[in-house]
Amino acid sequence: MAHPIVDIHTHVYPQSYLDMLRARTTVPYVHDPSSGAASRLIILSSDDNPSIPIDQRGRPVDSSYSDIGVKLAFMQLHGITTSVISLANPWLDFLPPKEAQNWAQRINDDLERICAGVNRPADPDGTRPLHEKTTLFAFGALPLSAPSSGIVAAEIARLKTLSHMRGVIMGTSGLGKGLDDSALDPIWAALQKNDTVLFLHPHYGLPDAAFGGPEATDRYGHVLPLALGFPLETTIAVTRMFLSGVFDRFHQLKVLLAHSGGTLPFLAGRIESCIAHERRFIANGGDTQGPKRSVWDVLKTNIYLDAVVYGEAGLKAAIHASGGPDRLLFGTDHPFFPPLNGKENEEWLSVRTNYTSIEAAFPENKDSMIAVLGGNAVRILNLK
Amino acid sequence: MAHPIVDIHTHVYPQSYLDMLRARTTVPYVHDPSSGAASRLIILSSDDNPSIPIDQRGRPVDSSYSDIGVKLAFMQLHGITTSVISLANPWLDFLPPKEAQNWAQRINDDLERICAGVNRPADPDGTRPLHEKTTLFAFGALPLSAPSSGIVAAEIARLKTLSHMRGVIMGTSGLGKGLDDSALDPIWAALQKNDTVLFLHPHYGLPDAAFGGPEATDRYGHVLPLALGFPLETTIAVTRMFLSGVFDRFHQLKVLLAHSGGTLPFLAGRIESCIAHERRFIANGGDTQGPKRSVWDVLKTNIYLDAVVYGEAGLKAAIHASGGPDRLLFGTDHPFFPPLNGKENEEWLSVRTNYTSIEAAFPENKDSMIAVLGGNAVRILNLK
Numbered sequence: 001m002a003h004p005i006v007d008i009h010t011h012v013y014p015q016s017y018l019d020m021l022r023a024r025t026t027v028p029y030v031h032d033p034s035s036g037a038a039s040r041l042i043i044l045s046s047d048d049n050p051s052i053p054i055d056q057r058g059r060p061v062d063s064s065y066s067d068i069g070v071k072l073a074f075m076q077l078h079g080i081t082t083s084v085i086s087l088a089n090p091w092l093d094f095l096p097p098k099e100a101q102n103w104a105q106r107i108n109d110d111l112e113r114i115c116a117g118v119n120r121p122a123d124p125d126g127t128r129p130l131h132e133k134t135t136l137f138a139f140g141a142l143p144l145s146a147p148s149s150g151i152v153a154a155e156i157a158r159l160k161t162l163s164h165m166r167g168v169i170m171g172t173s174g175l176g177k178g179l180d181d182s183a184l185d186p187i188w189a190a191l192q193k194n195d196t197v198l199f200l201h202p203h204y205g206l207p208d209a210a211f212g213g214p215e216a217t218d219r220y221g222h223v224l225p226l227a228l229g230f231p232l233e234t235t236i237a238v239t240r241m242f243l244s245g246v247f248d249r250f251h252q253l254k255v256l257l258a259h260s261g262g263t264l265p266f267l268a269g270r271i272e273s274c275i276a277h278e279r280r281f282i283a284n285g286g287d288t289q290g291p292k293r294s295v296w297d298v299l300k301t302n303i304y305l306d307a308v309v310y311g312e313a314g315l316k317a318a319i320h321a322s323g324g325p326d327r328l329l330f331g332t333d334h335p336f337f338p339p340l341n342g343k344e345n346e347e348w349l350s351v352r353t354n355y356t357s358i359e360a361a362f363p364e365n366k367d368s369m370i371a372v373l374g375g376n377a378v379r380i381l382n383l384k
Numbered sequence: 385m386a387h388p389i390v391d392i393h394t395h396v397y398p399q400s401y402l403d404m405l406r407a408r409t410t411v412p413y414v415h416d417p418s419s420g421a422a423s424r425l426i427i428l429s430s431d432d433n434p435s436i437p438i439d440q441r442g443r444p445v446d447s448s449y450s451d452i453g454v455k456l457a458f459m460q461l462h463g464i465t466t467s468v469i470s471l472a473n474p475w476l477d478f479l480p481p482k483e484a485q486n487w488a489q490r491i492n493d494d495l496e497r498i499c500a501g502v503n504r505p506a507d508p509d510g511t512r513p514l515h516e517k518t519t520l521f522a523f524g525a526l527p528l529s530a531p532s533s534g535i536v537a538a539e540i541a542r543l544k545t546l547s548h549m550r551g552v553i554m555g556t557s558g559l560g561k562g563l564d565d566s567a568l569d570p571i572w573a574a575l576q577k578n579d580t581v582l583f584l585h586p587h588y589g590l591p592d593a594a595f596g597g598p599e600a601t602d603r604y605g606h607v608l609p610l611a612l613g614f615p616l617e618t619t620i621a622v623t624r625m626f627l628s629g630v631f632d633r634f635h636q637l638k639v640l641l642a643h644s645g646g647t648l649p650f651l652a653g654r655i656e657s658c659i660a661h662e663r664r665f666i667a668n669g670g671d672t673q674g675p676k677r678s679v680w681d682v683l684k685t686n687i688y689l690d691a692v693v694y695g696e697a698g699l700k701a702a703i704h705a706s707g708g709p710d711r712l713l714f715g716t717d718h719p720f721f722p723p724l725n726g727k728e729n730e731e732w733l734s735v736r737t738n739y740t741s742i743e744a745a746f747p748e749n750k751d752s753m754i755a756v757l758g759g760n761a762v763r764i765l766n767l768k
Contacts, residue, residue, distance in 0.1 A: 180603075207594055231651060236608070236612055263651060266644075268697060273733075274610045276733060281605070288603075314650045314652070316700060316701060317698060321695075340661060
């Protein structure tokens with residue numbers, strides 16, 4: 001293989017983070033069954049169902065969540081040369097304000113140390129090309145619950161001094177009021193000033209009522225919240241950013257959207273049409289400033305999409321909405337969606353599905369395929 | 385023009401329906417301002433905001449809602465030769481059980497009369513080809529709140545005796561519990577037995593909490609509920625149908641999804657992946673029957689999509705997910721999304737956007753373009 005394969009959507013729960021969750025008793029938390037069975041990770045409020053025995057709530061924590069050796073084996077198994085690891089949801093959103101800054105620094109330093117530890121032994125003099133070595137980079141976590149946005153901005157600036165950091169990961173809650181909250185402006189400004197890519201990722205899903213109440217949601221396990229709740233949450237979050245003018249005020253903001261934008265590529269046209277027909281907006285005779293730029297322009301200028309969409313129909317829409325293949329980046333969502341047959345050491349179906357979609361999308365253009373698999377990430381995230 | 389252009393997504397509020405709403409004081413209702421200004425139609429619970437003066441709630445009812453002459457002028461303006469009209473949301477969902485059957489019969493008879501009145505004078509002997517005349521057909525409404533599903537099934541059968549009826553329109557609420565409610569089985573059975581196409585259309589949107597609460601929703605007018613709430617509602621509804629095995633039990637069910645499936649074409653791959661990784665399902669060692677067929681199979685066998693997606697990215701995903709252009713049908717969503725500059729007598733932007741997307745999707749295949757514009761509808765709905 002003469003080209004790098006870069007996984008930009010791959011999560012880690014550092015041991016320090018799991019230990020912090022272990023000390024908690026409300027979502028998110030880690031519970032250790034008295035039986036000695038595997039720890040349980042309860043991160044979704046829907047998982048913390050009182051009708052389920054606590055020893056069975058959430059999901060078992062296995063070594064893939066924190067052991068970087070498992071990550072490296074997964075990468076080797078799938079031909080991935082470089083991973084840009086990120087703290088998994090719910091990140092640090094839930095922390096008391098006073099603890100946020102310290103935890104962000106600690107987690108980000110842990111991530112930096114993990115990357116440095118992997119990269120040095122394999123390539124002591126740093127001269128081998130990216131496709132000949134296994135390399136890790138990271139997206140840092142932000143102390144969003146900190147008492148002031150200045151603390152968040154300071155951490156964004158500090159991350160630039162850590163040599164393996166290539167951006168930040170953030171959920172859709174922002175400071176608690178969503179991403180159209182004007183109180184986020186200093187954070188958008190810090191991201192833009194530092195040329196820091198924001199990886200926007202879902203966690204909160206949709207209210208159970210959207211799926212017909214808790215019973216309807218529970219009936220199909222995690223399918224409704226994960227297959228629909230997650231991408232719909234991302235779509236709503238980025239649309240609120242767009243409608244509130246974030247991309248009008250911060251023209252250079254770079255946002256990488258999880259799961260190929262949720263559903264943004266598919267719905268972009270409908271969003272544009274609804275804006276053009278909304279009487280509330282000044283452009284249509286109303287009294288409210290609507291977005292000044294088009295969502296198509298933002299998709300082609302500010303937004304990057306991962307290629308974690310599990311199908312050619314979605315991938316092609318993502319490519320079309322992005323104006324070509326140059327803004328799409330391969331990812332796996334590891335350690336989530338492992339094979340259920342116990343064969344973690346064979347190629348994962350979830351990864352294969354995305355590989356196949358990417359291969360099928362470019363039957364006659366290997367350059368574009370190689371770009372999506374890694375070249376775009378190397379260029380956009382400056383991976384060297 | 386040597387081919388028909390068929391609009392399968394075009395709504396009517398018959399005068400009888402508006403009069404019935406006029407007698408109501410809770411959503412949905414029609415309010416006549418004492419000033420003599422245009423009546424207001426309040427159909428969304430979010431429109432019935434007590435902080436807005438009642439004379440300004442909802443939207444003004446203009447003649448385009450009920451006057452079939454306005455519909456015909458709109459058709460002529462846009463080169464549409466045939467429309468399949470349907471009662472607009474919220475249909476008859478809200479009726480007291482005892483009134484549902486009579487109202488369904490009355491509304492459906494009204495729709496039949498409207499179609500017959502248009503078709504006869506223009507083509508007294510019924511011999512002119514479809515592209516040379518202006519023709520109306522209709523999707524009937526169902527008495528879903530009736531005391532028994534037998535009443536609904538009887539209306540489905542009766543609609544087959546009305547010569548201009550070509551299917552039924554239904555919202556996502558079903559009998560009040562969503563479309564994965566097993567109590568709907570007799571209705572699915574009746575639709576399948578009568579080979580009746582079901583036009584599935586959103587109305588209820590998502591809970592305000594999904595958008596960050598009522599203030600966040602209201603901030604952008606109708607953009608969030610219409611641009612995102614509607615398509616996400618459709619996606620959730622059809623996914624619940626699919627997950628509960630409706631398409632396993634009713635292999636011949638024909639469902640036409642509004643707005644190109646909401647977001648189903650884009651998310652189909654993720655839905656499949658989440659099912660393949662859901663421990664709850666028997667196929668993965670769990671105790672719950674998951675869907676037996678794949679969502680891709682259902683998309684290519686049971687589902688039709690309108691082409692009301694306002695963009696080439698979405699349209700191409702819809703075509704890809706459908707296995708080709710043969711299951712897509714042109715539509716306008718008239719009388720909604722009129723031009724806001726008062727120029728209703730010039731081509732509408734909302735219609736032009738969809739025409740342009742369809743033209744762009746088939747630059748080298750005029751046959752496919754003609755099929756989406758009308759040929760598919762003629763074949764699938766038997767329009768003659």
